[in-house]
Amino acid sequence: MATIDTAVEQLMAGEVIAYPTEAVYGLGCDPDNEEAVLKLLAIKQRPVAKGLILIAANYSQLLPYIHDNAIPIERRFQIFSSWPGHVSWVLPASAKAPRWITGNFNSIAVRVSAHPIVQQLCQAYGKPIVSTSANLAGEAAINDYQQLLASIGLQVAAVVDGPLGGATQPSQIRDAMTGEIIRS
Known part of the structure; x- marks a missing residue:
């Protein structure tokens, strides 16, 4: 079981961590x-083409990865009022967003999490993960x-223990351009 500080050290060292959401x-x-x-993709056995979600402590941490000006004005209230929370939004990616995160897309999935451990991790790390x-x-x-320890535990550098946030399924994913639900 790792502390937030230990997990951040492992992130800085280029390692993969596990944590509750x-x-x-x-x-x-x-x-x-x-x-x-x-x-991380090798551990998960997931292709890079699918892209990944970034989670953050606040919206400003996500700004380097998204094309903020391309988000429609009429969608901003819906997006920002859902955060911090359990909704991930697919936003237009910035030119600086790494392809190993966006996969085959010109967009990037992001979330400002309300989970206290995620908040602490991202605040201590100073950026999204x-x-x-x-x-x-x-x-x-x-x-x-x-189950986490038995299946993934030995493949990651740190496991932050703590309670899950009480939601019954992974975050909903919505398209910021249309408002459409991609994953409910």
């Missing part, structure tokens, strides 16, 4: 470190700490 345990790493992202469920691609998400 609103509904399931997640895997995370530094979104700007291609080697760390590829390590990658967030994907801590299960192999195609398998059920993990919402039990012992």
Whole structure:
């Protein structure tokens, strides 16, 4: 079991960590470190083409990765009023957003999490982290700490223990341009 400080040290060292989110345990790493992202994708057995979600403590942490001016004015209230919370939004990606995060898309999925551990991680790290469920691609998400340790625990550098946020399913994903629900 790792502290927030230990988890941040591992993020800085280019490692993959596991941590609780609103509904399931997640895997995370530094979104700007291609080697760390590829390590995370290998653990999860997920192709880079699918893209990944970034989670943050606040919207300003996401600004380097998104094309803020391209977000329609009429969608901003809906997006910002859902945060911090359990809704991820697919926003236009900035030119600086790494392809190993956006995958085959010109957009990027992001969320400002309300989970206290995620908030602490992102505040202590000073930027967003990658967030994907801590299960192999195609398998059920993990919402039990012992199951996390048994299936993923040895493949990550740090596991932050703590309660899940009480949601019953992974975050809803919505398209910021249309408001359409991509994953409910």
